[in-house]
Amino acid sequence: MEENEILLPNRKEFLKDLESEVFNKLVIFDISGFGNINHYYGYSFGEKILKLISLRLEDKFIGSKIYYLGADVFAAASCFELSKDRFIQSIKSIIWYFGYTPIELDEYKVYIPLRAGVAINYNELVFSAEFALKQTRVLKHNLVIYDSEQHHINHPNSSSIKEDLYWETQIIQAIKKDKFEIFAQSISNQTDKKYEVLVRMKDEKGKIVSPYFFLERAKKLNLYSEITKKIVQKSFEFFDSKNIEFSINLSISDILEKDVVDYIIQKIYEFDIGHLLTIEITESEGIDNLEEVISFIRIVKSLGVKIAIDDFGTGYSNFSYLVTLQADFIKLDGSIIQDLNKSKTAKAVVEAIVFFAQKVGIKTVAEFVSSKEIFNICKELDIDYFQGYYFDEPKNVKELKLK
Incomplete structure (x- = not known):
């Protein structure tokens, strides 16, 4: 096992877990400008940073399962027992924490700005979270949340629309x-x-x-x-x-x-x-x-x-x-x-x-x-x-x- 290998479950396990339908909340994290870190500090340094990010996510994100989906993308999925308010607050906390607390490595201090797409209570959790993540660029915001109870996507006849x-x-x-x-x-x-x-x-x-x-x-x-x-x-x-x-x-x-x-x-x-x-x-x-x-x-x-x-x-x-x-x-x-x-x-x-x-x-x-x-x-x-x-x-x- 390589020293910098990320020990989180991978995309294959992520998709398998989602098929079991035990999760109803999903966030996908993307590191803004990670390519610049690789180009400036080198790919070996970038791998070390990814390992440290995975450790931080495991430490800070309580009550959810963390995954590494490859490249500079991570995910966290949560089951019904964890309230959506606590889930969302944890995500905001992580974005804040990464943005203000640099990773110190090899005498460098590196800040990790995150973007996050969130989907709650959708049948197609991955699709919805990935769409939310894409919207972060469109809206120029680091967090976009889609909640089926609030967006009424699955309820076109709702009287409150x-x-x-x-x-x-x-x-x-x-x-x-x-x-x-x-x-x-x-x-x-x-x-x-x-x-x-x-x-x-x-x-x-x-x-x-x-x-x-x-x-x-x-x-x-x-x-x-x-x-x-x-x-x-x-x-x-x-x-x-x-x-x-x-x-x-x-x-x-x-x-x-x-x-x-x-x-x-x-x-x-x-x-x-x-x-x-x-x-x-x-x-x-x-x-x-x-x-x-x-x-x-x-x-x-x-x-x-x-x-x-x-x-x-x-x-x-x-x-x-x-x-x-x-x-x-x-x-x-x-x-x-x-x-x-x-x-x-x-x-x-x-x-x-x-x-x-x-x-x-x-x-x-x-x-x-x-x-x-x-x-x-x-x-x-x-x-x-x-x-x-x-x-x-x-x-x-x-x-x-x-x-």
């Missing part, structure tokens, strides 16, 4: 014609006021559309990251030189998208705005890829950015990772805040969170403060900042009266 096609057209046109608007809502205490940036979209008639109608659909279309970039650009432009702190929302999906991270870091440098910026990470989405998230946080914190954990207090709220993620703020989930005047349990939960936050030096923010009664309870509980309709509703930033 007309609505999906309508919103798909609206989202694509909004991106092409820059029809996204930034709104803002204040976050304040006795002395300070800052703002959370919120996204809205204009439809074909110029009407403002709630994110409820387009954000999840944008994720299905793999266009969510494009919206994130537009919001980053517009919010940075607006708050540039205003010396007012503001926050933007990033999902775990955003943080695991290498091109989104690159874009945000570039814009922080370009506008020199890190000292004014807070990034809110949605806690309820789950953080399975702590290593990548922590790496991102370290990078932006070195640029002066603060970190807030959004919607804390619901789901699987975990106090320990608040410290691990170096959180500066905890945003208390609005559903708990709204119940403060009705539920002793809600009040006890908030008291526990505030007590912990004060001990470790994290500031707290109450969301959805909708009445004077709730506001007074929040003050009694010693919460630091307040946000909600009792103070103001989200407004287009053009309408803000800033000193």
